[in-house]
Amino acid sequence: MALIQFPGQLGxxxxxxxxxxxxxxxxxxVLTSLERLFPGASAVLERVGTGAADSGQLTAAGNSGLRRIIGARWDAQGLDFLSVGTIFRMRELPEAGLPSSRRREAESADDGAGGGAGIVLDRRDSRLWVLSVQVPLPLGERYDAAIATLLRRLAPDLRRSFLVSHRLGTTEQPDRATIESSWDELSVGVVLLSAGLRPLAVNMAAEEIVTTRRFFAPLGCRGSLRAAVNNDNERLRLAAGRIVYGESDVETVALKGVRCSAPLPVTLRAVGCGTGRRRFSALAGTAEGTLVAIIGACEANGDANAPRATAANR
Known part of the structure; x- marks a missing residue:
């Protein structure tokens, strides 16, 4: 087993x-960050089901050194022992359900992943959503225990973030406390809004910004979010309308505010963007139209509209 020093790298x-x-x-x-901790590893987020149509790779990092046999590698019908939150070793998974052609491919692949560990992030009926960090079989003895330990430490963060990111706007949306506790880790303001701009969840940073009254007015008679300046408010509502009516997925509005020297960027995003996210929505059912407002500067790392988080906010 490799001695991996996690504390300085988990942030x-x-x-x-x-x-x-x-x-x-x-x-x-997220997957790229996990790969950096284990040289030669490949991290992947997958949906595993009982048939080929139910399985698929949702997200993968940039490591192409490992060959992945998605869905067919795992006999989903034999995965009943994997409940939500379970940490498992890759070598523990049954392979009896592999089609003979795929089994031969796996056995002949020199770079096939046989080691590593994973965590079950969610489950619906016979479908599992799994995040795994896989390594070639020769590296398994060195990394298996360390990867499992890492995933165990990160389990609460990973599960909560997955539920929030994939269930927002569905009939299985997490409760407000779960959403806000996940977003409170961020140094920028994040607000979940209804189609009418009524706040449904607000993180601590957003609550502080909204209550300063420099950029936002008190909530309207219907409890909707309103900009402090009429021109700002009109542009904010028009941008939200384009998202609600399907004309756009992302809109950014720069609020000038009241006697403010620098504008405040507000990025509005449609809830449910992304192929993997839409697949989950199709299974869970869609609730009322919602959008997310990101209040503050954004970074380009991983997503041009991703909010910035800082260690000081932890």
Missing amino acids: DVREKTALASVCPSHWAA
């Missing part, structure tokens, strides 16, 4: 995991 993974709860496309950055 980066946790930061990107918090970002992924707001911007699902940022899961690729």
